[in-house]
Amino acid sequence: MMVESASETIRSTPSAQNGVSSLSNQPDGGGSGGGPGGGGRDGAAGAEANGEMSPVELLHFQQQQALQVARQFLLQQATGLSSPSSNEGKQPAVQVPVSVAMMSPQMITPQQMQQILSPPQLQALLQQQQAIMLQQLQEYYKKQQEQLHLQLLTQQQAGKQQPKEPLGNKQLAFQQQLLQMQQLQQQHLLNLQRQGLVSLPPGQGTVPLQSLPQAVCPSDLQQLWKEVTATQPVEDSIKQEGLDLTTNTSNSTSFSAAKVSPPISHHPLPNGQSTMHTPRRDSSSHEETPGSHPLYGHGECKWPGCETLCEDLGQFVKHLNTEHALDDRSTAQCRVQMQVVQQLEIQLAKESERLQAMMAHLHMRPSEPKPFSQPLNLVSSASLSKSTSDTFPDGLPHPPTSATAPITPLRQGPSVISSSTLHNVGPIRRRNSDKFCTPISSELAQNHEFYKNADVRPPFTYASLIRQAILETPDRQLTLNEIYNWFTRMFAYFRRNTATWKNAVRHNLSLHKCFVRVENVKGAVWTVDEHEYQKRRPPKMTGSPTLVKNMISGLGYGALNASYQAALAESSFPLLNSPTMINTSSASAMLHVGHDDVSSTVEQVNSNGSNSPRLSPQQYSHPVHVKEEPAEAEDDSRPVSLMATTNQNVTIPDDRDLEEELPVEDLS
DNA sequence: GACTTAATAAACACGT
C-alpha cells in the first residue's frame, strides 16, 4: 500500500537528473564508447560547481534548498513531532504518507521531494520558508538601519561638542552608508524580481523602506555589516532603546523611494501583486513584542526545518544569529519563503473571489468578518492587504483543509503539510514515469504556470508530453522543432540540458509506434496514433486497484464526502493557473487515479481557448487528417473507449485503462 | 529473479 506508493515516489532518478546537467555541460566529444554505465551518470552534482550561477541555476538551487527544508518538514510531520505551533490545535492532523514518514531525511532527495509533493505543495512550502526567512532578513536590515541612524545621531551629538570638520565628513560617510545599504536592498529586491521570485508593482517604490522586505545577497550584507561594525560595534540591544530615528529614517526612506521603481522589467506574477511588504508589517509588530519572536515559539526555533530547542528568547536569539545568519542558505531560504508568500496571496485572492461568487450564487451574504479559522486568518494577517473578504458564511461547512487554510504557517512552522498533503491527493504522483498513480491528467493544466516557471521536472513521461504537445495543436501534428518548442515553452525544466531531452524526444518519437511521422509539404510532422498509444498502456497500472484506493484514502480523501472531495480538489492551488486553466475537471481528474498523462485537461483547455475549431472528444482519438495520410494511424483508432470513459464518474477505476486518455469532459 | 517500461547515451544514416 503506502509502501508501494513510497517506493514509487522515491524513485527519483538518483544520478540522472543532476548528472544530466553536468553531462550536457560537457562537450560530449570524446566520451567514447559506452564506458561502464556508472561513469557518466554518476557525475551528478557536477554542474553546480561550475562557477557562477545563472538565474535558472539559482532558481534551481533555491528549490533544492526549499526541498531540503520541506523534507525536514515532512519528517517532522510524520514523526508527530510537529512542533506545537500556536494554532496547532486547530490544525487537522497532519497527513503524511507513511512512506514518507518512514524515510530518513537523508533518503529523500530533492527530486524525490518534488515527486512526493505536488507543485502546489512545493509552492506552499517554498512560500512558507520564504515568509519566515524574509522576516529575518528584514530584521537584519532594520537593525542595520537603526544602527546607522544611531551612529549618525551619535556623530551629530559629538559634532556639537567638538565642532570640527572631520565630523561633517563622518556624517556624510554614515549617510552614504545608509544610502548604500538601501540601494543594496533595492538592488537585491530587483534581482529577485528579475528572477521572478518577487514581483513589485510599479507604484511600490513609494512604500516606506521598512515595509519592503528585501532580499539580500549575503555577501553584500556581510560587507555592509563589516562596514557598519567597523565604524562602531553595535549591540543588538541598541534597537531596543527606542531611538529617535524617525526623522532620519523618513529622510532616507524618501530618498530611497525616489530611487526605487527602476525601469526594471519584472516578472509579474499572475497577479502582479507583491507580498513583499506585508509580512514585514506583521513581523515588525512581533518584533516589538518583548519576549516573543516570530521565529520562536514553544521553546523552539521556528526557522523552517530547524526546530532547535531554545530555553528562552535570549538563547533563541543567539541561536538565530549563529545558525541562521546571513549566508547563502538563509538567503535562499528567504527567497523561497517570499515566493511562498506571494503565491499564497495570489491564491487567497482567488479563493476569496471564488467564495464570494459561491456565496452570491447561494444567496448567502458574507458574514461579518469574524475571526475565523486561523489558518486563513494568519495568512491574511501576515500579508494580505488585498485579500477581499475572507469570511466564511457561518452556515457553510468549513473544510479544515481547504486549500487556503493549509497555508497557515507563516510562522507556525510545519503545519502546512497537512493541507498540501491533502491536495496532494494526486500526491503520490510526482514521478517521472507516470505509470499509474498519477492522476496527472489535470496536473499540467493546473500547474501550468508552475512548470513553466519552476525548474521542476514534470512527472510525465516523454511520450505523454509529446503526445500532449501534438494534441494541443489544432492540426494534431507538429514538426520536431515545434515539439521542442512546446517543451521549452511549457516547462522550465526543459530549458536546460537541451541535448539530453531532445535526444529523448527523438528517441521516443521513433521508438513508440504511437507516434507517426507524416511527410508534409513543408517537411515532416509527427502525429499521434491514439489507438497505439492506448495499447501501450495496459501493462501499467494493472492490478493495483488497492494501491489506488489506498492512495486516495491515504491521502485524506477517504474521509471526505464526495462533494468535499470535489471542492477540495478544485480548490487545490489554483494559484498558478491561468484563467482558462482551472475548472472542475481537476476534481474529477484527481480521482482518476492511474491516468498518467497530461492530455485530458489540457486538451480541454485548448479547446476552450481560442484555438480554432476544435474536435470533439471522439475525434480526439483520431490521428486527424494529416496531409499525407498516415496509413496505420487512421484505420483502427477507435473512439469507443473514449466514449465510455467520458462519463465515468469518480469511482476508482479498476478498469482505468480506458479512462486514461479520455478527454475528460469535466464532470459535466 | 524475470520482465517490462522509461530515461539516458550514443552511434549512425541522411538530407540540407
Add this chain to the structure above:
DNA sequence: CACGTGTTTATTAAGT
C-alpha cells in the same frame, strides 16, 4: 563539414 532529423542499440533504474 556542420547541423537537424530519424533510427537504432545499449545500459540502467524502477516497477510488476
